[in-house]
Amino acid sequence: MGNIINIKNINVSYGKNHVLKDVNIDIKEKDFFTFLGPSGCGKTTLLRLIAGFEQSQSGELIIDGKEVSKLNPWERDVGLVFQNYALWPHMTVAKNISFGLEEKKVPKNEIDQRVDEVLELVGMQDLKQRYPFQLSGGQQQRVALARTIVVRPKVLLLDEPLSNLDAKLRNQMRIELLELHNKLQITTIFVTHDQEEANSISDNIAIFNEGVIQQVGAPIDLYNHPKNLFVANFLGTINAVKGKTSNGTFSDGHDFKIESLKADNSDNCSLLVRPQNIYFEKKNDSDQNFKGKIQSKEFLGNIIRYQVLISGQVMTIDSMHEGKEKIYSKNEDVDVFINPETSQII
């Protein structure tokens, strides 16, 4: 499968506000690709650019081999689902969905057939004649999806589709979205600020911050090998210690030292360790054992999260709550093991 979208050196500015800076992304066909980042990072702007509602000051946008920057939204073969669903209140569900097909001058019986098909796909067949104001948030979202899918666009663009739903529904919907994607095999670009969402359903993620792409890759790769501190912090909790690395030994300049690291020398670097990669145990043949003191603990359901003081650094340690493990209390002294292989220097 080749790349269906090539974004090359795209820059977008509003007056002095430089919203997207030299963005380059290639998106593979049939991928579920996510733009992830905090508010204002430019991810929605890029999505709207692809849809045709924003203009770039420089760069190229190629969809399926064609440069489309100069094309109007109605001339591009992409479908955009809006954050507020944007269902037309004066039309029934059926009419909302058939809109795009009518614009394409599809014959009537085919329209009816395809509308019914897509309604079944999203599970809304019984609500065909309802009006948007008679639907719940989740139902409206499905209609919005159906409306876009039915015209079979090359690329499906979803602008934070789950952010207006409550937590439980959100989880349910994202699984359904994934299923839909698998069934339809349509290239999908998904915009969100929620890293858990991104992690759970994406094939690939592009992380944005302040208009600049930080890293692109599969969720697990980004998680395990963040390129910078921002990515590391954004995708889950992480311990980061600043310091120097010399001959495989990291030192924060005081008491904290990790040895046997496979990393280059650096005078200014950070040590990254995930909370789940620090263990309450003493390894016999390792010199990465530390003495720590419990500062505080949080019960998070499936894990217990401790803040532990280790050689002058407060680090977060997650311990799986299986029911029979030891639970430590504040000010308790503990033995802690940090595995250099699961640590990273950036």
Next chain:
Amino acid sequence: MFKNLFLNSTSLIIGIFLLLFLVIPIAQVFYVSFLDVNGSFTLVNFSDFFKNQLFIESFYNSFYVAAMSVVLASVFALPLAYFTSRFNFKGSVIIQSLGFIPLIMPPFVGAVAMKLFFGTNGSVNLLLDQYFGFKIPFMEGLNGVIFVESVHYFPFILINLITSLNNIDRSMEESAQSLGSKGFGLFKRIVLPLSMPGYIAGASLVFLKVFDDLGTPLLLDINNMLAPQAYLRISSIGINDPMGYVIAVILVVTSILAVWVAKMALGGKDYSMLQKGGGGMIKRDMKPRQKITAYSVVGLILFLVLSPHIALTLLSFGTIWSFSVVPDAYTIDHYKNIIFENSIFIKNTMLYCTLAAFIDIVLAFFISYIVLRTKVKGRQLLDYIAMSALAIPGLVLGIGYLRTFYSFNNPLDGKPLASWWFMIVLILAVRRLPYALRAANAALMQISKFLEESAESLGAKKTTIFRKILVPLMTGGLLAGFITSFSTATVELSATIMLVSTEVDAPLAYGIYSYMQTAAGRGPGAALGMIGVLIVAVGTYFSQTIIDKKYKKTGEVNNG
């Protein structure tokens, strides 16, 4: 106990006032229309009405004129609404302020001047004929009424359209564009239906006002419409002529229908609820050619909207204006006439309108308090009846007053009560009450209940609370209500024309009508009109300023 007695008796007094001066006169009108010559119930008057060619024609004409006025007004409004909503157009500022201009001059005031401007041998046509060899029958027959009314009401429709369009969420358009729609198709399928409810609400109100208007057809000498027919029948044949009442009933029924349509349009499909955000349509920049077109259209329409004012000004300063583009010469004699020699009109108006506005704010204060703050029985009815004065055409109320109060004599001077000047004050008060009530409601709703409750818990009686807390806090709103009441009452004609019996008692609007009946009276009549317009303009300006200032200041303090 005392609280209840005070509130309940106030409520009762207000109820009686509304009963006497609003409900009963209207009921009388309905009642009489169903009486035959012997005083028994009959439908013969209505069947006479519908058998008579002239009345059927008048009915049709009134309907036609009202509908066409809406159409023409929409035609003026549409391009401007389009420019403002669709483009980044600097002229939008001018357009937005247009909405204010027609409010300050009722159509009848400028009607005569418009005839001089746009008539067959008026300024515009003389020029058109001279340079282009053709004339446009702007003011011929019904066209004249339609033209004057649409020039007056189009900014109302404009503001309505702009608001409707601005309430459309941008994503409504973008999602359609994303699905392949563009240009006129997009407009037709998405923008138009979404802006319809707001437009229809506005359009039906305009329809209603034109349908009921007495002054404009009267001053343009058009008799074959319902309102002038009613007036003529009553004033020439007498208050016993059933036809006048039949027409009045028809006017009221149509009014209620129109208001109902407006409510339905807005109530049923509140599209703005579904759309989160508004933001209006996607705006584009204008190309140079489009800019030129836009500015010329704006200029032309601006000229039309201001033409009554321009024409009236010329007429008020002109000596002789006959078969020429502009008056022969200019003078200030007309103003001198009405300010010094015949100042009675202005004086009467000031007196009547002040009294009426005062009555209004007192009533409005109590009604809004009773409705919003108490549980007095029947308070919703009170509010409803007071507001219903909006749907009653002034002419009908005037006829009702004549009928109801003619048989009683004023104890002070023995003349029929209906011809007492104070009745004019009352009819003005009743007609303007809805505006004052709205202002009072707005003012009261801004004030937190807790302010009163804390005063009560400190032992203050209701009257003290009114005096020391509510009235001072509501001053801005009440003042605004007073000014609105006052200034709009200044140019009221339909109701007062029925009640004015002697010129000594005549207010400004009647004075205009009376002056326009004499050859040498056009100038003074126009001058009088200008003064009326001035009063309304100044009043509206101050009212707005007070509201803006007061609510910016107290809005933050009284949130709750």
Next chain:
Amino acid sequence: MKKILSFIIAFLFATSAFANTVTIVTSFPKDLSGKFKAAFEKKYPNIKVEIVGKKTTAGIKYIQETKSNNTTDLFWASAPDAFEVLKGDGLLQKYTSKAKGIPSKVGSYPVNDPDGFYTGFAAAGYGIMWNTRYLKANKLPAPQQWSDLTNPVYFGHVGMSAPSRSGTTHLTVETLLQGEGFDKGWALSKEMAANFKTVTARSFGVPDGVNSGDFGIGIVIDFFGLSSIGSGFPVDFVYPKVSTLVPANIGIINNAPNKKNAQLFIDFLLSTKGQETLLDPKIRRLPVNPNTYSKAPKGFPNPFKDKSIGAAVKFDVDLSKSRYNLINSMFDVMITYRLDELRDAMSAIYKAEAALKKKSNSKASALVKEARALIAKNPISEAKANDAEFNKIFKKKRKKAKDIEKYAGTRQAEVEAGWDKAVVANYSAAKQKAEQALKLL
């Protein structure tokens, strides 16, 4: 709060009941009543004149309805028949003024009511006024006689009010009917009407239209034309031969509260000063005192010197009174309400006649004659129009059912509906015939 309230109450009481007044119900415009009020109050500073402005018919109604509780002293209006109505209802009281120098007749009409119930103070005739700029621009000749107005060249240029809307217009029409005869008079009226641009809603609409140049020619009472000239408008006025001079009158109401003041006012009207006030450029009515004319401006008509004015028709007031409402109805049904149809028919006839001038055809001529006859046809005969019983239907105020015994069931609305039908049929038939004629040419 209290202070304001007491001030208001005091004010209310203060405005009622003046000490020494005279109340006049009048149909005259402000320009006239105001000037006389000012002049009278100047002479009698302790008497206040209260003007109650009402159109003639409304004024009559008002006096009739308030008779049990009368507060009016004087009724002051143009049309003598209005006074006849009041006189007949017993609502006037006799008074003969002590003023000197007033002749017994003006034109061929007695100045005062022979029974002494009302007094003439000015005379008015009827005629044609036109806008000089308008005629010049449209290259139209100035009319002189009523029959001139039937000239096709004036099509769409003439304005007039309706008798039902204006007492003075009613007199004009009645004069025409009496002068030319019932059938001929109606025929002439309709032929003139075919050239109308409009039938104005009020009598003032005619001079107003001519003054502003809205239409070129108007059929008006003389003082409308004369005062417009006096006010500086570019207009002119002429008395056609078939005209009459009818006095404008004033009468004291029965049980007038201020009888003395009322008499003083009448005397004032007939005094030298009063008569001279009539010459004011905004008033311009013909004084009844022949001596006043020495103070009149050049060109001002003088019926006492120029005997041709208003002498042709001897106006029969009783006849006018007896068929007052019926004439109003006829005019409205045949002309006012069906102006479009009338104009359409006449326009077709004009076209046919223009063609006939170039090419003669006896069949076409006959058709055109028939067409004209159809237009001239009236839905009732003169005899019926003058029938007292039939006229009872046209009482606008129907008090008791037994008033219309003879024609029970035929109410005014119904009769008018029947006429309307006939008229519409006539006009459309006339139009058809004219079009047929045109086809032959």
